[in-house]
Amino acid sequence: MCTKICKITILFGVFFAGSIILFPNRAYTHCDTLGGPVITDAKAALEKGDVTAVLKWVSQKDEEEIRGVFAKTLVVRKLSSEAKELADMYFFETLVRVHRAGEGAAYTGLKPSTETSPSVITADNAIESGSVDSLAARVSHLVSAGIIERFERVMEAKKHINESVEAGREYVKAYIEFVHYVESIHQAASGESPHQGHEHKNTDAEDSGM
Numbered sequence: 071m072c073t074k075i076c077k078i079t080i081l082f083g084v085f086f087a088g089s090i091i092l093f094p095n096r097a098y099t100h101c102d103t104l105g106g107p108v109i110t111d112a113k114a115a116l117e118k119g120d121v122t123a124v125l126k127w128v129s130q131k132d133e134e135e136i137r138g139v140f141a142k143t144l145v146v147r148k149l150s151s152e153a154k155e156l157a158d159m160y161f162f163e164t165l166v167r168v169h170r171a172g173e174g175a176a177y178t179g180l181k182p183s184t185e186t187s188p189s190v191i192t193a194d195n196a197i198e199s200g201s202v203d204s205l206a207a208r209v210s211h212l213v214s215a216g217i218i219e220r221f222e223r224v225m226e227a228k229k230h231i232n233e234s235v236e237a238g239r240e241y242v243k244a245y246i247e248f249v250h251y252v253e254s255i256h257q258a259a260s261g262e263s264p265h266q267g268h269e270h271k272n273t274d275a276e277d278s279g280m
Contacts, residue, residue, distance in 0.1 A: 102166045103181045127169045139164045220248040
C-alpha cells in the first residue's frame with residue numbers, strides 16, 4: 071500500500087511531466103525571470119549588503135566571481151540612482167548567467183515575471199503555504215484530463231480505421247499523440263527531474279565539508 075510520502079513523490083513526478091508537456095517553452099525559465107527566486111534573493115542581498123543569500127544559487131567554483139561582482143555593485147550603486155539601477159541589473163544578469171551555466175542551460179537574458187509558467191507559480195505557492203494538496207490536485211486533474219482526451223480521440227478514430235487510407239492515418243496520428251503523451255508522463259514520473267543540474271550544489275557542499 072502506497073504511503074502518503076510515496077503518493078506525494080508520484081504526484082511531483084507527474085507535476086514535472088505536466089510542466090514539460092503543458093508548458094514546453096517555459097519549463098526552464100523560472101530562474102531567469104525578474105520575479106523568480108534568484109532575483110528575489112539578489113535584491114534582498116543588495117539591500118542588506120550581504121552576498122550570503124545568493125551563494126546557494128551557484129556552485130563553489132563560481133562563488134569567488136559572484137562575491138567580486140557583488141562587492142563592485144555595492145560600490146557603484148552608491149554613486150547615483152542611475153548608477154544603482156545599472157549596477158543592480160549587471161549583478162542580476164551575472165548571477166543568473168552563472169546559475170544557468172551551472173545547470174547546463176544557456177543564458178538568454180532576464181525575462182519579465184509574466185513569463186513564469188502557471189505550474190511553477192503553483193509550485194512556489196505550495197512551498198510558501200507549506201501544503202502540497204492544491205498543487206497535487208491541480209496537476210493530477212490536468213494530466214488526467216490530458217490522458218482521457220487523447221484516449222477518447224484514439225478510440226473514436228479507431229471506429230473508422232478501415233473506412234479509408236485517410237481515416238487510417240487519422241487513427242495513427244491520434245494513436246501516436248496518445249502514446250507519446252503517456253510515455254512522457256511515465257518517463258518524468260519514474261526518472262530524474264528536469265533540474266538535475268542543481269545536484270552540483272550538494273556535491274560542492276559535501277566536498278567542502280558543509
